[in-house]
Amino acid sequence: MADVARQAGVSKKTVSNVLSGYPYIRDSTRERVLAAVDALGYEINVQARILRSGRSGVIALAVPELGQPYFGELADEVLAAARRQGLQVLIEPTGFTREGELEALRVPRGRLVDGLVFSPATLEQADAHLLEGLDYPLVLLGEQIFSDRVDHVTMHNVEGARAATDLLLDAGRRHIAALGMLHAPTAGSATLRFTGYREALEARGLEVDARLLGWADAGWHRSNGARAMAAVLDSGVEVDGVVAFNDALAIGAMHELQVRGLAIPRDVGVVGFDDIEDARFSVPTLTTIDPGRREIAEVAVDLMRRRLDTGAEQGPPVLHVADLRLIERESTPPR
Structure with missing residues (x-):
């Protein structure tokens, strides 16, 4: 961390704040610190962070598969949004299976992650109770399940x-x-x-x-x-x-x-x-x-960040529906 601070021309405390997702950091300072992290190949000791603070700074993203372009590009957007928030992301493809999705909901990766952004494809509305009473923040994506107990980001x-x-x-x-x-x-x-x-x-x-x-x-x-x-x-x-x-x-x-x-x-x-x-x-x-894929990713990570900062039980759950745009190209007759 001292090496990163010297490279970026900031204090060790500033580096710590950036990597911990502290919100009140100038964008230019955050970018300098992250550039230094990349240049030096600095890696956070997750186990040490957990022992010190009780938090890993890592969130999980569970999606059906990365081979389907939408989910691959959504994962890229979540990674970029998380990076801006000082978070790392563990991506977990669930294989379009119920077993994979249930496994993702079970305290992700043995407490190495602080929360879960979850896009189910096989769980049904009757499974909504599985999303309640979790002891970690959850942000739900998609249209497979709706629950008024968790934050949810979806599309039109x-x-x-x-x-x-x-x-x-x-x-x-x-x-x-x-x-x-x-x-x-x-x-x-x-x-x-x-x-x-x-x-x-x-x-x-x-x-x-x-x-x-x-x-x-x-x-x-x-x-x-x-x-x-x-x-x-x-x-x-x-x-x-x-x-x-x-x-x-x-x-x-x-x-x-x-x-x-x-x-x-x-x-x-x-x-x-x-x-x-x-x-x-x-x-x-x-x-x-x-359908607003970038907005979906940014809002989901922002909701996760807020839950991590204020506690999962603070404030009512949010339902956010992203804006959509019709993009006309060559495959349709010109109007």
């Missing part, structure tokens, strides 16, 4: 899917496929995004055509988007638009459409959801919904 799923569908309807498309349907009884985001899709159709006097629903029970990956698109096309139904429940499905669907000789967006307009980096580099570039 219904509104986002409706905006995506409306964009195609406004362009005169009337045979719009929805890709990402799940047979699971509590499908979280899939159910909410289908609701937005259905509401947009019904508002124009259109009914949902079951032949236009593409199922992706094996996961929201590119390959399953291609398979779901193929199944819809093979049914013989007319398709002039696609709303995919995430960008990976949309990119897979665009591949399948182009393999079959369909031009995007002339023949079929495509809209995704999540605004992952690949959406800006697909061919054509992908119109998508930005």
